[in-house]
Amino acid sequence: MQPSEQKNLVSVVVPCYNQGIYLRETVLSVLESTYRPLEVIIVNDGSKDDSLQLARALAEEFPEVRVIDQDNGGVSKARNTGIEASNGSIILPLDGDDLISSDYIAAAVEVLKSQPSVKVVYSKGVKFDDSGEKSWNLKPFSRHQLALDNMIFCSALFRKVDWLKAGKYSVEMRYMGREDWEFWIKMLKDGGEVVQLPFIGFYYRLTPNSKRKKTSSAAIKRERIAFMNSKHAAFFARELNGPLRFRRSWSKPYNTMLKWLGLF
Template sequence: MKVSVIIPTFNRAYCLERAIDSVLNQSYRDFEIIVIDDGSTDETESLLQKLLERSAQLRYYKIENSGVSRARNLGVSKSSGEWIGFLDSDDCWHSHKLQRQIDFIHSNPKVQLVHAHEKWVRNGKEVKIPKRYQKSGGDIFIRSLDQCMISPSVALLSRNLFQRYNGFREDYLVCEDYDLWLKITSEYEVGFIDEPLCTKYGGHEDQLSMKYFAMDYFRVKSMQWILENRELEISKKLALLDMLIKKGSVLITGYLKHGNFKDLHEVKSIVESASQIKCSLLKEKL
């Protein structure tokens, strides 16, 4: 059962080798590594040329800077594995990560996506993960409304599942993972391994989550898509509407406070529509 490991990277020569080595050191050996260099201007290219000499399982493509979604999607298109794993270039896998997940898939053949716990390291020190960020399996759609409940670096999913949803949205600057996982969890339960299989390193300035404000704009857009394209049971639909209204209202307050009117009308329209749908649903329940 071949796994294609996709590593997007941009100007992370300082940590990329650690990520690649964590895959090369996997106890499970049937994999390929595809690194997509998203237009790096540091020493990434020379580092990868050196690493290519160490392993025939490693391939490398360099493209103009297009964003992490484009890089991941391109990596998948260049791959051949039945299963797809993603690894952010500042994270690293534990040596038994793939073996644990492949064993889980063999024992649960209907599962199309399996993820796990992770370790967090911030500024060189391991930190305790707050309860609201603790991962879980099964039906996690409602939990996934507030924030991303699956880390790309820990997920392993079937190629068929990834292709069914056309991969990551390339028009999203951030929250592209939230969007894909929300689409998947609206229709599927997910597998889960109750142990850390990846270490995520944070605190550095080049993390996308530290570059962008008003990230909930993209989450609101994703919830709107689900609302328009999924037939949800009423409890899930109400939970979605509540979260959409909550996040949209916070965005509107922030837009008005800071004089940012670019997305104000769009978000107001989405929130007003969601409020009307919620009122109609509640009347039907009476």
């Protein structure tokens, strides 16, 4: 049975895999939000550290926090699990080591409530580690640029109904990486506006074991591009005049040249 949806409730879904050392800081950044009502759903994705124990301690301490424990299935599965169990009409995914500002949720919800045509709201962001903050220049959103690369970090706010219409996060991408990029394509390829808030609301933690580094080999990139072309061929044809290529920035000129030569 699906939980009943509460119109003004924001559900913050926190997948956690071996991020126990950061988990409390992440959850506190949510609970310090100026927005209410909200709930925090921590999805322990088969962690081998003390993440589950720490998550349960947070749930004991704070009534807004719930914990779901599942076998390791990857971040897409963990996000889907948390959203499926959520009670809110608005979703914010937040990885177990990242942070948000106290005013981020309130400002994003105001946009979603006042502008029905907007599907996704995010903010400016910074990257950080123990040495301090590092600037992060996100490109402006357009569907053409989204076909080439992602400019919306994973922790944007969206309506639960749009997640469902998009077909949820793709669990098939577990070992390919860039699941958030493919999800935004699913969410936005057929329309919907995107708003970036004019302040820093998201803090992306740089860690030595980031998944992005593990999924950057040429073989994995080729697998990822093949998957995305198989799922979104019409979108890439519209925006890039053909499929996404390994050298992504060359996609549209290369496809256009092949068509001009009658080879594609």
